[in-house]
Amino acid sequence: MLTFALPTGRSLQDCIEILEGAGLPVNNLKNHGRNLIVDEGSFRYLLSKPSDVPAMVHYGAADLAIAGNDVVEESGISLVELLDTGHGKCVMAVAGTRAIAEKFNGNTCSLMGLKVATKYARIAENTFGSWGVQIKILRLNGSVELAPALGLSDCIFDIVQTGNTIKANGLTVIKETAPVSLRLLAGQGSVRLRWRSMFGVVNAIENYVKGAACA
């Protein structure tokens, strides 16, 4: 039996679409109700909070997982990224008011000590650090867009899909830093020990993803 860890919330629908497209059984998964462990054919699906998915794979509770690369990078856990599914596409970006946007057009000295609201503290530090900029991080778990309006931060660092929430809060995307999408993942150990049993599934998902991209 192969076990998948899948994120609950809005990404789950994308995951179901990918798995169904690859020919995996998903009827019970579509109607999982309050069940967080769903057995279907020779597969088991574990449903967990998106930020917990990497740990599920790392600790061996799941062989494979689908999760956003933002979540994996933020966790800092080293997993094997087998495939970019191309689903759930968005970007990691810095957003703020127009006044702050102007600072980004100047040299990086003007960005030193910038107050950044984010739920991605680790990625934010790495990203700004790679520009040689030290920042003050305000870690929030949601509604990050509120922070500049309340004077809590100069800008935000978050994933942006349509940009509507950003606009609605009077902010503008200043800099896109990395593409984000749902990735097919495996644990470092299990990919080496169980590759032959995973291979067919990985291949099926890859074929579906490629086919969908061509269509």
Add this chain to the structure above:
Amino acid sequence: MNKNPKGCSNIGGPAAAKLEYCRNKALKIFSAYGYRPFSPSEFQLIEDVWDKLSKSRARRLIALNSPFGEPCVLRGDLTLSAVAYLSSHYDDNERPLRLCYADRVFSAPVPPRNNLEENQVGIELIGWEGSGTDAEVISLLLRTLDELSIERSTVVIGDMSVVTKLFEGIPEDRAEQLIGALQEGTYTTYSRILDDTETDERQRKLLKALPSLKGDCSVISEAMLMMDDPSVLMPLKKLCDSLCKLGYSNRIRIDLGFIRDLGYYSGPIFNAYSSVTASLLGGGGRYDGLLTKVGMDGEASGFALNIKELAEHCTDGSPSPKIMLWCGCSDPAEGLRYADGLYKKGISFELSWTADREGSMKTAGLRKYRFWADLSSKKATDLMTGQVFDLAELDRGVLSC
């Protein structure tokens, strides 16, 4: 209560006993195979280690200044210490050299772990032993796992010399990026970089397939068919053949895209995993290049196992004391003489000097000892059944069994 620094822990009770059991058992096996113990310094000079490790590994070292003002790191790697020691303390004609160790290493943790220290037990084999070197080291690794009753474990083998060969002809910076992506396990990045790299069709096909060349030993033959010069895989094939002849065919897996992080490996490399939880138990490999860096020629291979992981997966354990000897109302010399007799018979025990007879028996029960013996009355109690009998009977019967 003392609070430990974050990332550090005290280990006591049954967990500590199990760690000690695994450590001692592994060292006993290594010793039987001719490996001599080595106890390296916990401080290393930064200048001695910095350029011998990969950047990512070197950045995780814990640096500090010694009280003498020398820039040091807490020992982050036992192999470097062993090789440095061997290079300066033995003549060429004394090789091959076999060392074993059980000690701590220190490094900044990688999430989700937060431990700064790790107990390792391992071996280093340095010398000119021909193709037997790698087979000896890997079979000893498997043997150690067997002896610790961790039979449900698998050793995954790759080969750095094969990886180097496969990337020949590709610009150095590109090859570095590709190898880096393989090491990190970001196959999507690997694939993207490869798509942007100019190479002939046959090499591209092989490199494209590299991350999926995993499985049993047949993977080697599969890869050979894809290569212009399959001879580069012959040493790995011979190594696997030797291990299969030893009956380990079900316990070994091949991963041709496997790269270890330390940065000094140059031939066959391997990791040992629990087949049940897929957790990493340890690993090692061939590091001839490291020898060159310290001015030595020849072959070298070794491995280190994480003792804490071994203890968690080991079903055996050190035998806990069977008997508590209450000497609270006896002459201490009499108690110690009796204890000496038990020791000579190989029976583990604990002495109890308290005057509180009931308290002593209660403690023995809490510690799950089978017997409690009163030396003053020469009586023993079976704590499981409550039966009381003469101490002589205990000596003759139960303990002599």
